[in-house]
Amino acid sequence: MNFQVDETNQEIRDMVRHFAVEVIAPRAKEIDEKDEFFPDIVEKAGELGILSMELSEEEGGIDCGTLASVMCNEEISRASAAVSNVIGAIHLHLGLLHRFGSKAQKQRWIPALSSGKQIGGFAITEPDSGSDAASIKTSAVRSGDNWVINGSKCFITLAPVSDMLIVLTSTDPTKGVHGLTCFIVEKGTPGLKVGPKESMMGQHGVPVSSVYFDDCTISKENMFGEEGQGFKIMMSGLDGTRLDVAACALGLSQAAFELASNYAANRKQFGQPIGNFQGVGFMLAEMATEIEAGRLLLYRAAQYRDAGIPYTKEASMAKYFCSDNAMMHTTNAVQIFGGYGYSKEYPLERFMRDAKICQIYDGTSQIHRLIIMRSVLKEYKEFTCN
Ligand SMILES: Cc1cc2nc3c(=O)[nH]c(=O)nc-3n(C[C@H](O)[C@H](O)[C@H](O)COP(=O)(O)OP(=O)(O)OC[C@H]3O[C@@H](n4cnc5c(N)ncnc54)[C@H](O)[C@@H]3O)c2cc1C
Known part of the structure; x- marks a missing residue:
C-alpha cells in the first residue's frame, strides 16, 4: 500500500485489523449462513472504541478523523462486509447526533449507540420514493406540543433491532426540500410498527425491514435538527x-x-x-x-x-x-x-x-x-x- 499513513492511524488500523482477523473473520461464514444479527460483535466493537472513533473526546470518542475510520472499515469488510455495513450505519447515526442532535438527544443516544448496546436506523426510503428521496410522502403534522407521523418506509437497515429511528418526514409539502424535517422515533412508541425482517441477496446478518407510522405521536422534543432542515x-x-x-x-x-x-x-x-x-x-x-x-x-x-x-x-x-x-x-x-x-x-x-x-x-x-x-x-x- 503506497499511501502514506501516519503512525497513529497505522496503530488504530492494526488494532482493528487484529479484531477483524481474530474475532470477525472466524464468524463470517456462520453469520452469512444463519442470517442472524451479531450484537456481541457490535458490543465488542463498542468496547474497543471502533463505533465512536470519530467523536470528540468529551463525547467519548478518540477524534481520530474520517481517514482512520474508513481505513478501519476497509479492514472490517475484508473479514465481513455485513459487520462493516453495521459499523458504517452506527458511524452515520453518531455523526448525525454529533452535528444535529439537541443536548438532550446527545446525552440520551450518543453513549448508548457508541457502546453498541443500543442500535439506531435512518429511515428515508419509501415504496414510491427511492433515488428521488425528496419526493417522500410520510407526513408529520403538528398537534399542540406533539407531532403526528403517518406513512411508511421500506428497506430500513437495522430497523428490526433498532431502539430508535431517525425518520425523514414531510412537514410542509408546499416547500419542497425545505419542507422536510427529521424526527427521532423511539422503539415502542404507539403507532410505530416494524415489519418482519426481509430476505436479502447478500450481507446476511444485517436485518432490514419496512416501518409503518399510524398516527405515531411524538413530542416536539423529538424533532431532530430544525424544522425544514431534514x-x-x-x-x-x-x-x-x-x-x-x-x-x-x-x-x-x-x-x-x-x-x-x-x-x-x-x-x-x-x-x-x-x-x-x-x-x-x-x-x-x-x-x-x-x-x-x-x-x-x-x-x-x-x-x-x-x-x-x-x-x-x-x-x-x-x-x-x-x-x-x-x-x-x-x-x-x-x-x-x-x-x-x-x-x-x-x-x-x-x-x-x-x-x-x-x-x-x-x-x-x-x-x-x-x-x-x-x-x-x-x-x-x-x-x-x-
Ligand atoms: C439492503 C438494503 C438496505 C437499505 N437500507 C436503507 C436504509 O437504512 N435507509 C433508507 O432510507 N433506505 C435504505 N435502502 C434503500 C436504498 O437506499 C434504495 O433502494 C436506493 O436509494 C434506490 O432506490 P430504489 O430501490 O427505490 O430504486 P429506484 O430509485 O426506483 O431506482 C431504480 C433504478 O433506476 C435508476 N435510476 C433512478 N433514477 C435515475 C436517474 N435520475 N438517472 C439514472 N438512473 C436512475 C437507479 O439507479 C436504479 O438502477 C436500503 C436498500 C437495501 C436494498
Whole structure:
C-alpha cells in the first residue's frame, strides 16, 4: 500500500485489523449462513472504541478523523462486509447526533449507540420514493406540543433491532426540500410498527425491514435538527456514509483479490499455474490497479472531510468507483476459482452477493454519476482555455 499513513492511524488500523482477523473473520461464514444479527460483535466493537472513533473526546470518542475510520472499515469488510455495513450505519447515526442532535438527544443516544448496546436506523426510503428521496410522502403534522407521523418506509437497515429511528418526514409539502424535517422515533412508541425482517441477496446478518407510522405521536422534543432542515441533514449524513460504503466495497475487493491471486499462483492446469495465462493474470493486474486507484479516491475524499473541504463529488467518485469495482472484482475472483468459486465451500460467492448492494444503497451508482456530472458541468461552465 503506497499511501502514506501516519503512525497513529497505522496503530488504530492494526488494532482493528487484529479484531477483524481474530474475532470477525472466524464468524463470517456462520453469520452469512444463519442470517442472524451479531450484537456481541457490535458490543465488542463498542468496547474497543471502533463505533465512536470519530467523536470528540468529551463525547467519548478518540477524534481520530474520517481517514482512520474508513481505513478501519476497509479492514472490517475484508473479514465481513455485513459487520462493516453495521459499523458504517452506527458511524452515520453518531455523526448525525454529533452535528444535529439537541443536548438532550446527545446525552440520551450518543453513549448508548457508541457502546453498541443500543442500535439506531435512518429511515428515508419509501415504496414510491427511492433515488428521488425528496419526493417522500410520510407526513408529520403538528398537534399542540406533539407531532403526528403517518406513512411508511421500506428497506430500513437495522430497523428490526433498532431502539430508535431517525425518520425523514414531510412537514410542509408546499416547500419542497425545505419542507422536510427529521424526527427521532423511539422503539415502542404507539403507532410505530416494524415489519418482519426481509430476505436479502447478500450481507446476511444485517436485518432490514419496512416501518409503518399510524398516527405515531411524538413530542416536539423529538424533532431532530430544525424544522425544514431534514434534507440538509439527510445529505450531510449520506456524504459521510458513502465513504463507509466505499470502504466496505474496497475491503471486499481486497479480500477477493488476495484469495484469487493466491489461487492463481498455485492452481495448475495445462502443467502450469493458471495465473501464467494472461486471461487470468491480466484480471489480477487490473484488480491490483483498480484497488489502489479506489483506495486513493477514498482516502482523498476522507482527507477532504477531515480538512473541512466540501467533498460531495469526491465521495460520489469513491462510492461508485469502489462499488462497481467490488462487483467486478468479486465476480472475476469467482471466475478465477472456476467451479470452486461457485461452491459455498469458499467465500468467493458470498463476496459477490455482498458486493451487489454497495452499488444500490446510499445512492445507486447511476445517481453518483449524476452528482459528479452536475458538479463537473457547473465547475467547467465558465472554463476558458488559456
Ligand atoms: C439492503 C438494503 C438496505 C437499505 N437500507 C436503507 C436504509 O437504512 N435507509 C433508507 O432510507 N433506505 C435504505 N435502502 C434503500 C436504498 O437506499 C434504495 O433502494 C436506493 O436509494 C434506490 O432506490 P430504489 O430501490 O427505490 O430504486 P429506484 O430509485 O426506483 O431506482 C431504480 C433504478 O433506476 C435508476 N435510476 C433512478 N433514477 C435515475 C436517474 N435520475 N438517472 C439514472 N438512473 C436512475 C437507479 O439507479 C436504479 O438502477 C436500503 C436498500 C437495501 C436494498
